[in-house]
Amino acid sequence: IGNYIMLELGFPMHIFDKDKIAGGKIIIKRLQKECELEALDGSVVRLAPGDTVVADESAPLVIGGIIGGESSGVTEATKNIFIEVANWYPAEIRRLSSRIGIRTESSQRYEKHLDISLARTTALRAIELVLKLCPKAKIIGKLEYAGIDLKSIPTLTIKTSTERISALLGKDIAEDRVISILENLEFQVKKDGNELAVTVPSFRATKDIECEADIVEEIGRIIGYGSITPRSPVVSLAPVRLSFTKSTERKLEDFFVLRAKALQIQTYPLIGAALLKKAAWDTKNEALILKNPISEDADRMRPSLIPSALHAAALNAKHTTSFKFFEIGRAYLEDSKNFARERFCIAFAYFDSNESKYMQTLNIIEDMCSYLSLPAEFLPMEDLAPTVLSLNWCGLHPIERQTLRVMGKGDGGVFSVHPSLLSELKIDGFLTLAVIDLTSFTERQPTRTLKYKPLSKYPSSTFDCTVICDPHCPAQKVIDAIKTIKEKEIEDVKIATLFRLPNGKKSITVRTRFHNPKQTLKPERIKELEETVVNRLAESGFPLKT
Known part of the structure; x- marks a missing residue:
């Protein structure tokens, strides 16, 4: 029985x-x-x-x-x-x-x-x-x-309509037939205008009928799917415009691959406490730990791209003497109101086993800002602390460091990694990192103004000079000294090279470009401009190296 x-x-x-x-x-x-x-x-x-x-x-x-x-x-x-x-x-x-x-x-x-x-x-x-x-x-x-x-068990009522059922099945079905089919299957149906309120019997409401699609399936099962004529869906096709964030991401990829000649890497947004400790990173993201992590090395959301970049640099430094790589990814910070804040960041690393590539990295990031039409400038970290890392981080170089002020905020930093941390990570060489938080830039979506001008018919002239300065003096001050000269022919100023002298001083080679878009510069004028640059540097406390 x-x-x-x-x-x-x-x-x-x-x-x-x-x-x-x-x-x-x-x-x-x-x-x-x-x-x-x-x-x-x-x-x-x-x-x-x-x-x-x-x-x-x-x-x-x-x-x-x-x-x-x-x-x-x-x-x-x-x-x-x-x-x-x-x-x-x-x-x-x-x-x-x-x-x-x-x-x-x-x-x-x-x-x-x-x-x-x-x-x-x-x-x-x-x-x-x-x-x-x-x-x-x-x-x-x-x-x-x-x-x-x-009696306390609630009944399940699903709203649908003959029009939606016909559209999903791809076949026109009369409303009377829909109601008849459902009632024969012991569903209760109430009509409210064009809508149908279908009450599911209790013996079908246990993991069987849960949503409108299940009602449509019941109708299709009874009428027979073989009776439905196959038809291709008719949809409108329109070009999709990339979001500003996605467009920025693709521009960054193009710049670093094609112009900076760097390789793109992709690390996991989940990291472990061991890597944070190895990188001496203070922010542990204890509130963003997963309940069921796949491993201890991936148990929390990363607070920054820097620990991941250091780990990738340590792995690659074992096999090559020089490399450049970048990563576009997300960093996650604890937030008491919204649980977490997601930040859109880019990290760039330049490693060389023989010499520091700090100045080259500054030039690359400066070119990147120009390429993105990103309003930014470099400032000493002592004048403006960056938001992407703490000035108390032991991995920060005491001299080779600059804050990148992006749209009025210190959302970026370019710095060399301290030799003591490189030693802990077993990296034999020099490593320079650039980390920029582009969240504010992508959220505000500033209008990009393009200015076109014809190629100049007249050649430019480049002038290099090497000056002596204190070892703790930022190279940016040398550039700023030249930029105070009110001469329209001075078109560009960059740091070419930087050396440490045996006496403890620092020598900086500055490259200045002279150009007049209306005429060819005469030798006399070029000589005059060169003397003006040398005199201004001397007045600012940067004498020529002799």
């Missing part, structure tokens, strides 16, 4: 030999200690603490939702029976069934989540069949129920 009703109604049940139930009542509980149970299939199952069983006063009788026990099973000699119908948690049934290695028709149904409303119908159907087979049988007592109030 039990198996027949399970196949008929889809709801398992269990029938006990009542005379074998110690104390005359059953108890549903979780085991407190290990025990063994002989199942109806003859196997002996070892149960663990926490397993759910149906027991009497002395011992477990049934493994809840999976299989009954031999000790309380019905036999040819059974005179009194006890009918039990229960519903069980699907996940627990699945875990316990997999652990003990027993899969039954009952457990497979419970794993799919059953409708508790069918329990009463199942019990009544069992009584009906018992009385039909044993007309003289007597029913003692009444139906007893323990569980949630069945």
